[in-house]
Amino acid sequence: MSLDARLKQGLNNLAAPIDVDYELGLVRVQAVARRRERRNVMIAAFAGAAAALALLAGGGRLADMVLGIEAPLPSVDNPNVDEDLGVDETRFDEEGDGDRVVQDDELRVDEALDLSDPRQVDGGRTDIAGLANGSSDYVSTSKPAASETDPTQGKQELPSRSERFESQNYTPVNSSVATSGQATCSNGENGACFEFQARDDDRYVTVDIEDASGAPVYAWVQQNVDGDPQSDGGWTDFCASTSDPIPITPGAVVRIMLDSGTCDGADSSPTNGTITVTFLNRL
Amino acid sequence: MARDIEDSYEWFFRAEFPQVVRSAYLVVYDREAARDVAQEAFVQVLRHWKRISKYDKPEAWVRRVAIRLAVKVAKKQRTLTPLIEDHDTPATQGMSDPDLARAVAKLPGNQRAAVVLFYFEDRPVSEIADILECSQATAKVHLHRARKRLAELLGEEVLVDVS
Numbered sequence: 001m002s003l004d005a006r007l008k009q010g011l012n013n014l015a016a017p018i019d020v021d022y023e024l025g026l027v028r029v030q031a032v033a034r035r036r037e038r039r040n041v042m043i044a045a046f047a048g049a050a051a052a053l054a055l056l057a058g059g060g061r062l063a064d065m066v067l068g069i070e071a072p073l074p075s076v077d078n079p080n081v082d083e084d085l086g087v088d089e090t091r092f093d094e095e096g097d098g099d100r101v102v103q104d105d106e107l108r109v110d111e112a113l114d115l116s117d118p119r120q121v122d123g124g125r126t127d128i129a130g131l132a133n134g135s136s137d138y139v140s141t142s143k144p145a146a147s148e149t150d151p152t153q154g155k156q157e158l159p160s161r162s163e164r165f166e167s168q169n170y171t172p173v174n175s176s177v178a179t180s181g182q183a184t185c186s187n188g189e190n191g192a193c194f195e196f197q198a199r200d201d202d203r204y205v206t207v208d209i210e211d212a213s214g215a216p217v218y219a220w221v222q223q224n225v226d227g228d229p230q231s232d233g234g235w236t237d238f239c240a241s242t243s244d245p246i247p248i249t250p251g252a253v254v255r256i257m258l259d260s261g262t263c264d265g266a267d268s269s270p271t272n273g274t275i276t277v278t279f280l281n282r283l
Numbered sequence: 284m285a286r287d288i289e290d291s292y293e294w295f296f297r298a299e300f301p302q303v304v305r306s307a308y309l310v311v312y313d314r315e316a317a318r319d320v321a322q323e324a325f326v327q328v329l330r331h332w333k334r335i336s337k338y339d340k341p342e343a344w345v346r347r348v349a350i351r352l353a354v355k356v357a358k359k360q361r362t363l364t365p366l367i368e369d370h371d372t373p374a375t376q377g378m379s380d381p382d383l384a385r386a387v388a389k390l391p392g393n394q395r396a397a398v399v400l401f402y403f404e405d406r407p408v409s410e411i412a413d414i415l416e417c418s419q420a421t422a423k424v425h426l427h428r429a430r431k432r433l434a435e436l437l438g439e440e441v442l443v444d445v446s
Binding site: 002003004007008009010011012013014015018020022025026028029030032033036037164165 | 293296297300301304305306308309314317318319321322325326329330379380383384387398399402403430433434437439440
C-alpha cells in the first residue's frame with residue numbers, strides 16, 4: 001500500500017469512531033451564542049453610558065479616553081496574541097471590504113468592562129466556593145484570587161479567558177421527579193439532579209436550561225466538594241438561566257437541581273429539555 | 284425571514300458539524316478538545332451567519348476557524364505533553380494503524396492540519412491554502428514536509444509529490 005493510500009485509509013479509520021451528537025451540539029452552540037450576545041449588549045450599553053457621562057462631565061478629551069477603550073488593536077502580527085484556545089473572534093474578509101482580524105487582546109479589553117465581575121458590582125451574591133470552604137454567610141461578595149491582589153507577588157498577568165460548555169438532557173421522568181418532590185440524588189435532596197465535573201482551572205459557572213415548552217424552568221446550583229453524597233455550601237436558584245457567573249470550587253462536582261418552584265409568576269413545569277453549563281476560568 | 288436564517292443555520296450545522304469535529308480530532312487527538320474547538324467555531328459562525336450564509340463556501344469559513352483553533356491547541360499539546368507514546372498505550376488500543384496515528388501526532392500543527400485537509404477531507408491545495416490562511420506554495424510545502432516526515436517515521440517511500 002502506498003503512503004498516500006495508507007494515510008487516506010488510516011485517517012478515515014481513526015476518525016470513524018468519533019461519536020457526534022449534533023442535536024446536543026446545536027443546543028449548546030445556540031445557548032452560548034445567546035449568552036455572549038447578552039454580554040456584548042451590556043458592554044456596549046455601559047460604554048455608551050460612560051462616554052455620555054464623560055462628555056457631560058469633562059468634555060471631549062475625557063470622552064475620547066473612554067471611547068478609546070474600543071479603539072482597534074494591532075492585528076494578526078501582534079506578538080501578544082494569546083496562543084491559548086480562548087474566546088477568539090475572526091472575520092473572513094471575503095468581501096475585501098477591509099475587515100480586520102480581531103485577536104484575543106481586543107476581547108481582553110472588552111472583558112475589562114464586564115459587569116458580571118463581582119469586583120465591579122456593588123452588593124453580594126451567593127458565593128458557592130466561599131461557602132463550601134466554610135463561610136457561614138449565605139450571601140457574600142466574591143473575593144478575587146489571592147495572586148491577583150497580593151501586593152507581595154507584584155502585578156501578575158491574568159490568564160487568557162477561556163470557556164467550555166457541557167450539556168445533559170432531561171426527560172419527562174426527571175421532570176416529574178422535579179415537581180413531585182421525590183428525590184433522585186444520592187444525598188436525598190428533592191429534585192432531579194444533574195452533575196457536571198469542574199476541571200482544575202474552572203472557576204465560574206453559568207447555567208442555561210432550554211425546555212421544549214419554551215417556558216422557564218426553576219432550578220438551583222450547588223456543589224459537592226468533599227465527595228460524600230451531601231451537597232456542600234450555599235446554593236443559587238434561578239429560572240431558565242443564571243444571571244451572573246457563579247464562583248465555584250475548581251475540580252469539584254457542580255450539581256444542577258431541577259425543582260418545583262415559581263417562574264414568571266407561574267409554577268415551573270419542566271417537560272423535556274437540555275441543561276447547558278458553561279465553565280469559565282476567569283471573568 | 285429570521286426563521287429562514289435560523290433554519291438555514293441548522294441545516295448547515297447538521298451537514299458540517301460531524302465532519303468538523305472529526306477533522307479537529309485528527310489535529311488535536313483529544314475528543315473533548317475536538318468538540319470544544321468545533322463548537323467554538325460554530326458559535327462564531329452563528330454570530331456572523333447572516334453574512335456567512337451568503338458566501339460561496341461557508342463550509343470553508345467554519346473550517347478555517349476550527350482548524351486555526353485546533354492548531355493552537357495542538358501547538359500547546361506539543362509543548363506540554365507527548366500525544367501518543369512510542370509504544371502501545373490505552374490511547375492507541377483498538378486503532379487499526381497505531382503507527383500511523385503516532386506518526387501523524389508527531390507532525391507540527393500546520394503540517395498535521397494540511398495532511399488532515401488533504402487526505403481526510405479530500406480538499407485541493409487551493410482550499411487548504413485558503414483554510415490555513417497561507418499561499419498555495421506554503422500549503423504545498425506543509426504537505427511536502429509532512430509526507431517526507433511521515434515516510435521517515437513509517438519506513439515508507441514517497442513516490443509522487445502533491446500537485
